[in-house]
Amino acid sequence: MTQVAEPRSGLDAATAIERDRVNHWIGGRRVAGTSGRSGPVYDPATGAVAREVDFASVEEVDAAVAVAKAAFPGWRATSVSKRTDIMFRVRNLVDQHRRELAALLTAEHGKVPSDALGEIARGIENLEFATGIPQHLKGGFSEQASTGVDVYQIRQPLGVVAGITPFNFPAMVPMWMFANAIACANTFILKPSEKDPSASILMAELLQEAGVPDGVFSVVQGDKVAVDRILEHPDIAAVSFVGSTPIARYIYETGTKNGKRVQALGGAKNHMIVLPDADIDMAADAAVSAGYGSAGERCMAIATIIAVGEVADPLVEAIKARLPRVKVGPGTDPSAEMGPLVTRQHRDKVASYLDSGPAQGATVVADGREHPLYKESEGFFLGVSLIDNVTPQMDCYRDEIFGPVLTVMRVKTYDEAIKIINDNPYGNGTAIFTRDGGAARQFQFEVNAGMVGINVPIPVPVAYYSFGGWKNSLFGDLHMYGPEGIQFYTRAKIVTSRWPDPGTSKIDLGFPRTR
Numbered sequence: 001m002t003q004v005a006e007p008r009s010g011l012d013a014a015t016a017i018e019r020d021r022v023n024h025w026i027g028g029r030r031v032a033g034t035s036g037r038s039g040p041v042y043d044p045a046t047g048a049v050a051r052e053v054d055f056a057s058v059e060e061v062d063a064a065v066a067v068a069k070a071a072f073p074g075w076r077a078t079s080v081s082k083r084t085d086i087m088f089r090v091r092n093l094v095d096q097h098r099r100e101l102a103a104l105l106t107a108e109h110g111k112v113p114s115d116a117l118g119e120i121a122r123g124i125e126n127l128e129f130a131t132g133i134p135q136h137l138k139g140g141f142s143e144q145a146s147t148g149v150d151v152y153q154i155r156q157p158l159g160v161v162a163g164i165t166p167f168n169f170p171a172m173v174p175m176w177m178f179a180n181a182i183a184c185a186n187t188f189i190l191k192p193s194e195k196d197p198s199a200s201i202l203m204a205e206l207l208q209e210a211g212v213p214d215g216v217f218s219v220v221q222g223d224k225v226a227v228d229r230i231l232e233h234p235d236i237a238a239v240s241f242v243g244s245t246p247i248a249r250y251i252y253e254t255g256t257k258n259g260k261r262v263q264a265l266g267g268a269k270n271h272m273i274v275l276p277d278a279d280i281d282m283a284a285d286a287a288v289s290a291g292y293g294s295a296g297e298r299c300m301a302i303a304t305i306i307a308v309g310e311v312a313d314p315l316v317e318a319i320k321a322r323l324p325r326v327k328v329g330p331g332t333d334p335s336a337e338m339g340p341l342v343t344r345q346h347r348d349k350v351a352s353y354l355d356s357g358p359a360q361g362a363t364v365v366a367d368g369r370e371h372p373l374y375k376e377s378e379g380f381f382l383g384v385s386l387i388d389n390v391t392p393q394m395d396c397y398r399d400e401i402f403g404p405v406l407t408v409m410r411v412k413t414y415d416e417a418i419k420i421i422n423d424n425p426y427g428n429g430t431a432i433f434t435r436d437g438g439a440a441r442q443f444q445f446e447v448n449a450g451m452v453g454i455n456v457p458i459p460v461p462v463a464y465y466s467f468g469g470w471k472n473s474l475f476g477d478l479h480m481y482g483p484e485g486i487q488f489y490t491r492a493k494i495v496t497s498r499w500p501d502p503g504t505s506k507i508d509l510g511f512p513r514t515r
């Protein structure tokens with residue numbers, strides 16, 4: 001039976017060690033930074049600097065790569081069943097420590113505990129998928145492809161691979177990457193967001209406790225210096241990235257120019273069409289949940305409602321009626337449903353759309369700057385905000401706001417709605433609310449987006465499918481996690497083999513034929 005360690009004592013165990021400074025994790029231990037560079041990590045609920053995070057130098061990234069490279073042959077030689085056993089233990093340990101991990105997310109990202117626990121639950125799905133690695137790595141075998149010749153395909157790991165992750169899912173997005181990367185026998189280097197880095201170290205400890213050998217999983221904290229070294233390091237074979245579109249494009253262009261396999265997931269502008277026949281209460285509940293959950297800091301958040309025909313007035317009224325009931329507060333308040341934004345700078349940028357929107361002709365229905373926590377707290381709070389009568393030319397539509405500002409566009413027909421979505425440069429998620437199966441099917445058929453919800457506002461695929469947007473929401477060929485994740489972290493080798501009897505061969509300079 002699998003031996004699983006006892007749960008730790010709770011939040012204090014992790015935060016006590018991480019109180020002042022978040023270090024790197026190289027070679028199975030914390031390594032204090034030597035670059036002399038670091039950055040502040042805030043508690044978004046109080047606005048105070050909670051700790052510092054080391055920023056890696058080129059030499060520190062090189063050290064992590066060297067350790068990962070040295071660990072690769074041994075990990076690669078480790079049997080699939082042993083790696084499976086370890087992935088089960090990783091899954092169980094993360095599950096046991098989910099509250100501790102969630103507390104770190106709340107402390108540094110600001111998301112409320114229920115949301116943080118949801119993030120970890122979706123991350124665990126990826127660990128569970130990786131426990132099926134014997135099945136996922138099965139190759140194909142063609143017996144007697146030619147006379148006495150068999151052909152078979154195996155998938156082998158790439159070597160050292162790296163993941164660069166955003167602030168908004170400090171636990172789940174790394175799990176999207178490292179679960180499959182490690183299970184496929186690669187060694188993995190994580191460069192987490194510098195805004196909320198502590199979860200990376202707790203995950204490193206849990207991986208070690210689960211039996212992942214030292215050097216198989218490393219963490220380099222930092223900024224562009226670390227990222228650029230990852231992109232140019234000759235011993236890194238592949239880079240997975242999740243973050244904003246300009247950086248995703250840069251990662252893809254630079255990484256591929258340096259000969260790496262790259263998947264770079266970018267930003268989003270997710271539309272939710274509401275057709276006239278939709279259930280208004282269901283659509284309004286979905287809009288509020290998906291627009292303001294995690295303070296709108298989700299790449300799959302609904303950013304824009306497209307109300308078709310006469311549904312607009314009752315829908316906006318129904319959303320507006322729900323807004324006063326959304327409880328904004330710090331994660332330490334058990335009744336809080338929506339926390340602060342990640343930094344003051346980001347909060348202020350999000351709030352600026354409440355000025356530019358009306359200046360460009362939109363109508364502010366709810367202004368989150370009226371919330372007492374915006375006015376009185378040092379934390380980075382902004383209340384729920386709603387802007388109506390938005391058009392495609394406005395900044396609040398063109399930009400990814402990434403905050404609790406939901407916008408509403410009004411159109412007369414479904415055709416106008418689908419044109420808006422398909423003309424948008426992003427294509428991450430999208431949703432339609434209707435009771436008409438034919439309309440929903442037509443939408444799924446023709447919408448240019450990677451993930452589609454039908455009466456589901458945040459259609460994040462389960463871990464046995466893959467996650468990815470279209471257009472400027474993803475650069476690269478393969479989506480993340482699930483079957484395409486396995487493909488990304490392995491390369492195919494095709495073996496053509498025969499075992500002829502001695503004395504049966506002859507010279508033949510012709511191109512080998514199969515018939």
Ligand code: NAD
Pocket residue numbers: 164165166167168169191192193194222223224227228242243244245247248265266267268298299400402428469473
């Ligand atoms: P970001 O692009 O600012 O940062 C992402 C990562 O890139 C971080 O690790 C950061 O340190 C690094 N980075 C930042 N600037 C860099 C630079 N100039 N050069 C090299 N590296 C740099 O993104 P963020 O603000 O942390 O996250 C929010 C963004 O991520 C949003 O746009 C959101 O839509 C997107 N996102 C997308 C998905 C998806 O699956 N498509 C998921 C989550 C978040």
